Amino acid sequence: METKKVQVAIIGAGFGGLTAAALLAQKGLQVAVVEQNKYPGGCASSYKRKGYWFETGATTLVGLDPDMPLRYLLDQTDIQLPALRLETPMQVRLTDGTVITRFPGLEDWIREAERVFGPEGQQAFWETCYAISRKVWRTSLRQLSFPFSNLSDVWEAVMSVRWEQIGLVPLAFSTMRDLLSRHKLLDNERFVQFVDQQLLITAQNYHPEVNVLFGATALCYTLYGNYYLPGGLRQLAERVVQYLEEKQGQMLYGRVVQKVVPLPQGGYEVTTDKGLIEAEFVFFNVPINNVHSLYQEENIKRKLKPILLPAEEVNGAVTWGIVFDRTLTTPQVLHHQLHVPGGVPFIGSDSIFVSLSHPEDELRAPKGKCVASVSTHVHHPHTTWITQKKDLEKWVVRFLAEQGFFKEEDVHFVQAATPGAWIEWTGREWGQVGGYPQYQRIKPWQMKDARLDGKKAYLCGDTVYPGQGIPGVCLSGIIAAKKLLRDHF
Template sequence: MSNVFIDKNQPRVIVIGAGIGGLTAGALLARRGYSVLILDQALVPGGCASTFKRQGFTFDVGATQVAGLEPGGIHHRIFLELEIDLPEATPCDPACAVYLPGEVTPINVWRDQQKWQEERQKQFPGSEPFWQLMATLFNASWEFQGRDPVLPPRNLWDLWQLTQAVRPSTFITAPFTLFTVGDALRLYGLGNDQRLRTFLDLQLKLYSQVNAEETALLYAATALSVSQLPQGLFHLQGSMQVLSDRLVQALERDGGKLLMRHTVEHIEVENGKAGAVVIRNQKTGEVWTEAADHVVANVTVQNLVQLLGDQAPSGYKHRVEKLPQASGAFVVYLGVDASAVPLECPPHLQFMYDANGPIGENNSLFVSVSHPGDGRAPDGKATIIASSFVDPTQWWRTQDYQRLKQKYTQEAIARLAQYFYLKPETIVYQEAATPRTFAHFTARDRGIVGGIGQRIPTFGPFGFANRTPINHLWLVGDSTHPGEGTAGVSYSALTVVRQIEAELKR
């Protein structure tokens, strides 16, 4: 197959994957005049932030809430550059209602800063100095990130971008670079405050993949503060798919091309430089090699190593192999009668059941509930999506996958029924996704989700760079800084676009 690139006179960029990271990179590059081809193995674009429809319900596959839509926020900035309308959205307030084990009153993470301060002072007496430290670190980190640093730097240009983003105010974060949240809790004499720890474990696991003890403090400062004004979390009108659809619209308007159901099987490297990819058209079975000036891989770093095969640099491969096991997700999607949802139900809730049990494995559930008129359910109905982090390995080892899936589904529904009115007559539709499902639909290695974990050795300055050890090969997505989430991968995409532009201008 030839002529897949529309404009052969411009530098050609192939993007592997149409997740939010790949689409954002592709759309920005097309806007800036490059010839872009995006390939995705799935049926619909969006990856973990896509949707599927069943019996009149629209379910968000993974991501259900969006950060970065406020003026100056990363999606806002990118949509402005692309000259496309921001999706319609409602702010989440509270951002999350968190139910700790055995408690019937939630901890409400309010959007208003003052209200959230009063709530946490009531919930966690004596913890304010810790929260004040988080606020100080957040303000400095947020301003730093807003100046588009390249992290971690891999050459002089990257280093220059990084130093340009530093201001005297940034230095306040420096002494805390090697701190975890656990260290900060101990610093303020809160190390044994089990209730606060459980709350932090639950919230941080959502964003960092790891608990409070392990999460890098500078990362946590952002994760714990981004739900308040002037930032905030948003629920998109219609579904999460609108984000991808608008990016595709911009890409195609600017001459870029997206081919769905096209799998990249291999990245070809010659003389230390990526120059082509091997593509399989899933519908026809046709396999061909497509050349490009730059290749952007919107995949996990584990998948990147696989795509390189023998050409993966051994040090890089070794580092990836040594990464701690990443999490998978188990997700239950319910289409219900509206009577199953309590009145005034917040859009997002988090439950933990057994105080001595793990975070995840159905012992904690993150729940997203549709609201009337948000486009996800027919009149008089609603969607409930509950997810839990799981160890992906057991889902691949088991001889009896269907039975395990059924067990997890029943257990999750029984737990949800402690809050929602879930009976056979109120559940209209149910479906579940496991790490195997995510592996199938998003091609993520073993169905792992949410990046590499924001522990000290793998966050920010110590993480995986967008600039890979192979020239003209770039990594975009939640394996890179600043981590998971649609907002995170959009920053990652913007960094790569700037890096490619700088290379091409040289």
């Protein structure tokens, strides 16, 4: 069996791992990314069917504003993206047909929220959320030692602290329920339902569980630059891969990692279905549940066990890819959250998210055609096994036709994918997506630090702190890379 020797082995080509790979390669380390699929990007990639490109999971690109992690990565590497800024980030349609436009300007959005939900409390609530989100992003790249796992982390945090960062600490102890109550919005049932479905996109949970620190930031992502990448989000991962390979890094596609064993002499042996890899350092860019299965050291398994979330506390997804004729009635706004009266059949979720290809993007679909990537959450994916794919395909076409996205006869292709497809595509246990949901009982310092074993194994991705969304996983890769470099170089 072939044995390949590298300095750094990164397991998984999701965007957190690619971020770490690029930053380590930039510093001269020899990096190899091990990926079971033939495309990079993980849950922020694209796949091809029938000649069209569909988004795998994430569909919106956020994080290019100042003080945000993706901006930092691009500035450090000089990677260029062909990104198109969206004039309108999203529209939301309630069950009664009311259309809400998530305007990118704070004042415009407040007026829209007051129009739909009434004026009481809206301005103060959204001004508070936006102020918190700005502080969070300014802090994110200044406190790269958090969560702490040694005294050096604490010292670095103290040396980098600013007064506004101290003011953020109490927000980890209160929930969005508390914030809604403070602004007399908790009894505004229509607004609370809107907030919950918006939180589900980014925080994977609802207002009683999501802490203010994360929830306020999550609710404000449409108030920052939202971008579209011609050709799909795969372009983001592929440009980072190109940079990595220019720095002599390697992409090892089509290799399924079976186990990782620490070696007595130091370093790690990574067993794949196509041979062995020996590495001085190893990065796990997979969910913590998968890390627990892969890493063969009982002491570390015991330490990980208390922070693992069970299947009933994570989310899976059902996704649909649809191709239809673009007409004059096709929505101009590309991203939509649609509340579903009575819930999605067989699943029970309350909304679906619809992302349309740009009308000028002929890399994803020929002119005159539109690609829609549609998704919804599946709670408890381990027990909510979806087998009614054809019924769901018929339902989504009928529902979107009723919403005016197209006529049923204009649809050329539709295909549904269940959590089982996510298991096959990503290898993520139970087909979980979107990272770990926010739970109030889990405080930030209880989340897993980037150091896995205190030696030369590290973690990044959407189930470690901080994760979720492209900006979050990018930040997790930045933190992990910085800690490795500080620990050993």
